[in-house]
Amino acid sequence: MRRVLGIVVTAVLALAACSPAAEAPDRQGTPSPEAPNATPHVGVQLFQWPWASVARECTEVLGPNQFAFVLLSPAQEHIQGDQWWTSYQPVSYQLESKLGTRAGFQQMVAACHDAGVEVVADAVINHMAGIDGGTGVAGSAFTHYDYPGLYADADFHHCDTASGDIENYLDQQQIQECELSNLADLRTEDAAVREKIVAYLDDLVGLGVDGFRIDAAKHMRASDVQAIVEQVDGDPLIISEVIRGSGEPVQPEDYLDAGSVFAFQFAKDVSGIVPGGAVYRALDLVDGDVPSEQAYTFVTNHDTERNRQTLSYKDPDKYHLANVLLLAVPYGTPVLYGGYAFSDPDAGAPQADGVVTPVDCAEPGAIEYPEPGTWLCQHRAYAGLAQWAAVVGDAEPQNVWQEGYAVAFDRGSLGLIAINGNSTKAIEPELTTNLPDGTYCDALAPDDCSHEVRDGRVKVAVAPMTAVALYVP
Numbered sequence: 001m002r003r004v005l006g007i008v009v010t011a012v013l014a015l016a017a018c019s020p021a022a023e024a025p026d027r028q029g030t031p032s033p034e035a036p037n038a039t040p041h042v043g044v045q046l047f048q049w050p051w052a053s054v055a056r057e058c059t060e061v062l063g064p065n066q067f068a069f070v071l072l073s074p075a076q077e078h079i080q081g082d083q084w085w086t087s088y089q090p091v092s093y094q095l096e097s098k099l100g101t102r103a104g105f106q107q108m109v110a111a112c113h114d115a116g117v118e119v120v121a122d123a124v125i126n127h128m129a130g131i132d133g134g135t136g137v138a139g140s141a142f143t144h145y146d147y148p149g150l151y152a153d154a155d156f157h158h159c160d161t162a163s164g165d166i167e168n169y170l171d172q173q174q175i176q177e178c179e180l181s182n183l184a185d186l187r188t189e190d191a192a193v194r195e196k197i198v199a200y201l202d203d204l205v206g207l208g209v210d211g212f213r214i215d216a217a218k219h220m221r222a223s224d225v226q227a228i229v230e231q232v233d234g235d236p237l238i239i240s241e242v243i244r245g246s247g248e249p250v251q252p253e254d255y256l257d258a259g260s261v262f263a264f265q266f267a268k269d270v271s272g273i274v275p276g277g278a279v280y281r282a283l284d285l286v287d288g289d290v291p292s293e294q295a296y297t298f299v300t301n302h303d304t305e306r307n308r309q310t311l312s313y314k315d316p317d318k319y320h321l322a323n324v325l326l327l328a329v330p331y332g333t334p335v336l337y338g339g340y341a342f343s344d345p346d347a348g349a350p351q352a353d354g355v356v357t358p359v360d361c362a363e364p365g366a367i368e369y370p371e372p373g374t375w376l377c378q379h380r381a382y383a384g385l386a387q388w389a390a391v392v393g394d395a396e397p398q399n400v401w402q403e404g405y406a407v408a409f410d411r412g413s414l415g416l417i418a419i420n421g422n423s424t425k426a427i428e429p430e431l432t433t434n435l436p437d438g439t440y441c442d443a444l445a446p447d448d449c450s451h452e453v454r455d456g457r458v459k460v461a462v463a464p465m466t467a468v469a470l471y472v473p
């Protein structure tokens with residue numbers, strides 16, 4: 001069911017500036033005869049990024065560093081307001097939002113495709129708005145259960161809890177037919193509602209979108225999600241958002257017939273492992289019974305960085321190491337994250353006249369405690385590691401070395417990583433590796449090309465809470 005993302009980009013690899021170093025006479029410039037094809041593997045959620053900024057990021061950063069895909073924030077018309085979460089209260093399916101226009105969206109998809117980056121849209125299809133009424137950002141008038149020309153009262157669930165909201169997460173019917181935070185809940189079991197949703201998703205596919213995050217998938221029956229995505233044109237990638245709750249009647253595994261799922265348990269587990277220092281445990285992480293090919297792994301997303309269920313930029317060293325582990329282990333397809341600093345969890349991205357202003361990334365590592373509203377572009381710190389991940393592909397860990405709070409391993413014979421989870425002590429092990437003899441640069445510090453592999457051995461110095469990653473380009 002899952003589409004294989006991305007394309008083979010050997011030509012770009014051959015031009016890679018570093019790793020192994022230009023000094024290495026045996027590997028200079030051109031790939032060696034045994035050089036592999038790299039398959040872009042890593043995605044990034046660019047939270048609340050306007051389309052024009054996404055386009056630029058694809059061209060300048062994501063494409064050249066072999067990112068596989070970008071996950072957008074919702075593109076449809078939404079309620080007015082400064083908060084970021086207005087994006088999750090649809091008012092119509094016009095592609096006019098605080099993030100840009102339909103034309104801008106189309107240009108962004110084209111730019112990303114030109115750069116070899118696929119585009120995954122955030123599809124908010126479980127519900128419409130959560131307020132009594134008003135006018136959307138593109139001028140559509142609505143009330144809670146009436147969206148003229150699109151949905152009327154009969155298209156919504158009206159459930160019988162006292163509040164009309166979900167009150168008991170042990171009751172499947174409530175989870176799927178009551179309201180999530182007062183958001184008008186669509187009757188996704190009805191053919192007429194499905195038709196409207198499919199038309200919206202088809203419109204996005206027509207503009208070149210390659211896949212969808214299914215927002216609040218847990219709040220729709222798995223059979224509804226499956227029926228909807230099966231009707232959509234083409235064969236888009238589907239990633240359902242189903243937050244695992246222990247003992248709950250709705251679980252991520254239920255949605256595997258519809259495609260892939262986000263691995264929330266992985267995010268929480270990796271966020272728990274790093275502070276304890278036992279980084280080697282990340283090698284064994286799996287998310288329930290979700291197979292690797294259907295798991296979209298991450299450290300944080302826009303919700304968990306706010307509810308603190310996972311690490312985030314607010315835990316600089318630990319977050320860094322968790323992101324390294326995310327890309328280092330073979331389980332799942334990793335999704336990095338790029339957002340903005342906040343103190344108020346409701347605060348929207350920097351905006352003017354209801355439109356998010358262009359993203360201006362902070363210098364990496366320049367600021368320890370960024371001002372609210374600073375664009376952090378956290379994913380850029382892992383651009384080199386995204387290339388490493390593209391090269392090692394799905395090769396299993398080999399030559400696993402573990403001592404104290406450090407772990408090192410090869411991934412097949414094309415990449416090695418050494419990770420130091422100790423927050424005070426540096427390490428300098430001499431490792432056995434499958435890497436061919438040569439001089440290598442560190443994918444996490446591209447200017448450091450001091451790493452010599454001789455006779456299958458390499459000595460790597462790793463500072464506290466950092467990692468060193470080497471690969472064959």
Ligand code: LM2
Pocket residue numbers: 085086087088089124129130131180181182183215216217241303
């Ligand atoms: C999601 N996935 O299932 C999104 O990832 C998450 O960010 C969304 O919540 C949620 N589901 C609905 O799509 C966010 C935000 C909420 C916010 C909603 C709707 O986390 O706080 O709720 O979007 O905008 C807000 C208010 C809430 C109010 C509701 C309705 O915070 O107090 O409920 O709007 O007006 C009365």
Ligand code: CA
Pocket residue numbers: 126175176177178185186219220
């Ligand atoms: Ca529902």
